[in-house]
Amino acid sequence: MPQRHGTPAFLLAIVQEFGEYQPGLSVRMDRNQSKKAATLHDVAKAAGVSVITASRALSNPIVVSDKTLAQVKLAVESTGYIPNFLAGSLKSKRSLMVAGIVPALSVQQFLPTVQALSNTLEAAGYTLLLGQTAYRAEREEDLLNAMISRQPDGIVMIGLVQSERARERLKRSGIPVVETWDMTHDPVDMVIGFSHLEVGRAVGRFFVSKGWRNVGVLTGEDYRAQQRREGFVQALGRDVPTAVIPAPNNLAMGRRALVELLEKAPALDAVCCSSDMLAHGAIVEARARGIRVPEDLAVCGFGNADFSADMAPSITTVNVDGPEIGNLAASLIVDRRKGAPATRKLFDLGFRIIERESTNRPA
Amino acid sequence: MPQRHGTPAFLLAIVQEFGEYQPGLSVRMDRNQSKKAATLHDVAKAAGVSVITASRALSNPIVVSDKTLAQVKLAVESTGYIPNFLAGSLKSKRSLMVAGIVPALSVQQFLPTVQALSNTLEAAGYTLLLGQTAYRAEREEDLLNAMISRQPDGIVMIGLVQSERARERLKRSGIPVVETWDMTHDPVDMVIGFSHLEVGRAVGRFFVSKGWRNVGVLTGEDYRAQQRREGFVQALGRDVPTAVIPAPNNLAMGRRALVELLEKAPALDAVCCSSDMLAHGAIVEARARGIRVPEDLAVCGFGNADFSADMAPSITTVNVDGPEIGNLAASLIVDRRKGAPATRKLFDLGFRIIERESTNRPA
DNA sequence: CTGTTAGCGCATTCAT
DNA sequence: ATGAATGCGCTAACAG
Numbered sequence: 001m002p003q004r005h006g007t008p009a010f011l012l013a014i015v016q017e018f019g020e021y022q023p024g025l026s027v028r029m030d031r032n033q034s035k036k037a038a039t040l041h042d043v044a045k046a047a048g049v050s051v052i053t054a055s056r057a058l059s060n061p062i063v064v065s066d067k068t069l070a071q072v073k074l075a076v077e078s079t080g081y082i083p084n085f086l087a088g089s090l091k092s093k094r095s096l097m098v099a100g101i102v103p104a105l106s107v108q109q110f111l112p113t114v115q116a117l118s119n120t121l122e123a124a125g126y127t128l129l130l131g132q133t134a135y136r137a138e139r140e141e142d143l144l145n146a147m148i149s150r151q152p153d154g155i156v157m158i159g160l161v162q163s164e165r166a167r168e169r170l171k172r173s174g175i176p177v178v179e180t181w182d183m184t185h186d187p188v189d190m191v192i193g194f195s196h197l198e199v200g201r202a203v204g205r206f207f208v209s210k211g212w213r214n215v216g217v218l219t220g221e222d223y224r225a226q227q228r229r230e231g232f233v234q235a236l237g238r239d240v241p242t243a244v245i246p247a248p249n250n251l252a253m254g255r256r257a258l259v260e261l262l263e264k265a266p267a268l269d270a271v272c273c274s275s276d277m278l279a280h281g282a283i284v285e286a287r288a289r290g291i292r293v294p295e296d297l298a299v300c301g302f303g304n305a306d307f308s309a310d311m312a313p314s315i316t317t318v319n320v321d322g323p324e325i326g327n328l329a330a331s332l333i334v335d336r337r338k339g340a341p342a343t344r345k346l347f348d349l350g351f352r353i354i355e356r357e358s359t360n361r362p363a
Numbered sequence: 364m365p366q367r368h369g370t371p372a373f374l375l376a377i378v379q380e381f382g383e384y385q386p387g388l389s390v391r392m393d394r395n396q397s398k399k400a401a402t403l404h405d406v407a408k409a410a411g412v413s414v415i416t417a418s419r420a421l422s423n424p425i426v427v428s429d430k431t432l433a434q435v436k437l438a439v440e441s442t443g444y445i446p447n448f449l450a451g452s453l454k455s456k457r458s459l460m461v462a463g464i465v466p467a468l469s470v471q472q473f474l475p476t477v478q479a480l481s482n483t484l485e486a487a488g489y490t491l492l493l494g495q496t497a498y499r500a501e502r503e504e505d506l507l508n509a510m511i512s513r514q515p516d517g518i519v520m521i522g523l524v525q526s527e528r529a530r531e532r533l534k535r536s537g538i539p540v541v542e543t544w545d546m547t548h549d550p551v552d553m554v555i556g557f558s559h560l561e562v563g564r565a566v567g568r569f570f571v572s573k574g575w576r577n578v579g580v581l582t583g584e585d586y587r588a589q590q591r592r593e594g595f596v597q598a599l600g601r602d603v604p605t606a607v608i609p610a611p612n613n614l615a616m617g618r619r620a621l622v623e624l625l626e627k628a629p630a631l632d633a634v635c636c637s638s639d640m641l642a643h644g645a646i647v648e649a650r651a652r653g654i655r656v657p658e659d660l661a662v663c664g665f666g667n668a669d670f671s672a673d674m675a676p677s678i679t680t681v682n683v684d685g686p687e688i689g690n691l692a693a694s695l696i697v698d699r700r701k702g703a704p705a706t707r708k709l710f711d712l713g714f715r716i717i718e719r720e721s722t723n724r725p726a
Numbered sequence: 727c728t729g730t731t732a733g734c735g736c737a738t739t740c741a742t
Numbered sequence: 743a744t745g746a747a748t749g750c751g752c753t754a755a756c757a758g
Contacts, residue, residue, distance in 0.1 A: 149445055149447065
């Protein structure tokens with residue numbers, strides 16, 4: 001059994017009127033709610049000031065004299081006070097929480113966005129409330145209600161809000177809402193992202209420019225992936241053989257989908273995949289069948305995953321600035337709460353095709 | 364620009380005394396907090412009952428007559444009422460929120476745990492508060508305080524609580540705490556996981572049993588990975604060439620680390636990696652150098668990533684039941700809040716070596 | 727700069 | 743089965 005490592009035991013010198021801290025026993029005390037937790041009232045009493053002065057000393061120290069500030073700080077230490085934000089939020093109407101709603105955490109494409117969102121929020125004193133819709137519209141509505149019940153200062157969605165009921169409810173709620181990873185002229189409130197249709201068209205034009213004839217699509221079944229496929233088909237000017245993959249979207253599915261696609265189109269010479277993981281799977285399957293990538297088959301992904309640049313062959317993909325989406329979403333909400341007006345609703349961050357070895361193939 | 368898809372616009376028939384809903388205008392109303400949101404008071408008035416009866420109708424419908432229940436439900440619809448959980452929590456001491464603390468969302472090993480945690484909590488009406496420590500102990504303490512301020516009904520940590528101050532504070536707080544993905548005889552409250560030292564030893568014995576002589580380790584610098592390395596070295600009975608990789612832990616780092624390791628140990632014939640992504644990187648780099656895996660070099664990972672079984676060669680790894688950790692953590696907290704006693708503190712879920720092609724190599 | 731008063735919206739007591 | 747009173751812990755508004 002590994003020993004815990006950590007800083008040498010530092011015993012807090014807790015001296016309080018209702019304190020009963022016993023160093024040697026602390027580890028063994030089974031449910032030591034001791035007494036109840038200290039409130040601002042206790043801090044105020046210990047500091048010899050009124051409750052509101054203690055409150056100000058903590059939330060707006062500038063307006064308090066240095067002497068009382070010091071007294072309150074000492075009282076906070078001695079009582080082990082931790083503020084109750086729920087109570088504060090009730091009065092102040094600021095919960096310092098932001099709801100983040102993702103289809104599923106396992107969709108790695110969105111992780112950099114969620115991570116950046118969480119980091120930027122934390123830096124501003126906010127906390128992220130996370131929820132997963134599992135790509136189901138009913139779930140989305142329930143989840144949004146559950147979030148609204150917690151009075152978040154903002155809501156960040158991966159994707160657009162699907163349910164019309166939810167859209168109306170959100171608009172009426174007055175809560176800042178940022179939809180992301182897509183684009184629309186009519187967001188609930190604000191939208192940060194890009195057009196998936198345009199991504200598909202751009203990749204399609206790229207394929208056309210290469211002169212490939214026997215192209216195919218290997219795609220997830222979610223709405224955005226389908227939009228990209230539609231754009232791709234538009235650019236090609238004709239329908240193309242397609243393998244649609246149910247979630248989750250992993251390497252095994254990429255392999256299986258390429259098999260399916262090769263049955264439909266044995267002469268396949270280029271394939272457009274809806275994620276880099278699927279592209280990776282296609283490459284693995286191709287290699288297992290003696291199909292060389294890119295010499296015999298060009299492969300393009302989407303999302304610029306953290307492995308794509310360093311594989312052999314490296315994977316051509318579409319890059320989206322996921323962290324920027326998260327940072328911007330957080331900033332927009334924090335700024336709005338600071339009183340900034342809602343000046344701009346649409347933020348199209350665009351995308352960029354990154355050409356790598358997996359499409360380095362002559363026509 | 365893609366059009367939003369979705370259900371045809373369904374306009375809620377909102378008829379309320381303070382309603383001013385204007386279908387055609389709703390999209391353009393800039394900050395339409397209309398009036399303030401309906402409270403339970405408004406629902407009660409609309410239903411012709413007292414506030415507390417409305418409260419009971421929603422939280423404990425069995426004790427209310429069918430007639431009043433129907434009236435209240437109608438009133439909820441007509442007012443568009445969404446409960447304010449913050450207010451309820453203040454009185455009831457149940458926030459229906461659980462804090463989840465992870466090193467970083469980008470560490471994919473933990474995602475199945477967080478996903479399962481979130482799902483199980485949501486099913487029980489709880490919401491996940493997510494925070495990231497970035498593997499920094501100071502950050503951990505601040506984050507825990509920020510979480511405690513929000514009065515969570517439980518705290519789930521990936522890893523053990525490092526700071527002794529934080530451990531004491533958590534113990535005194537009375538909040539159920541579940542530490543995960545590690546094992547200790549002295550958790551803050553409960554721990555679900557396994558011994559990383561034992562994992563290292565098991566993999567070490569596995570390597571010894573294969574008779575490999577020139578083994579190396581390619582590892583992340585975090586505490587748990589180092590524990591595994593220590594166990595590995597113990598099983599080997601001697602120190603081994605090691606490349607330590609700073610976070611983040613991606614494919615490129617795996618490639619680079621193998622280069623480094625090969626400089627230290629040119630005759631390397633087996634390498635133990637602290638994640639499957641690093642193992643993947645090692646395999647890619649080996650192949651680029653004409654080193655065959657597994658014929659010339661055996662490679663073992665950790666975590667059983669979603670790509671490991673389907674690569675060619677498939678990657679030998681250590682499987683941990685990540686989803687079970689998350690589900691169990693959620694259940695323990697929910698049950699404790701339901702009044703179940705704290706009967707058991709230690710849950711060692713063990714691990715399992717999954718032997719695949721990447722170690723299919725004679726001595 | 728500090729204190730007093732008055733709630734935020736709901737759920738727990740206790741009453742009926 | 744329903745209601746009245748009370749207060750959770752904190753902060754906005756005013757006062758001094």
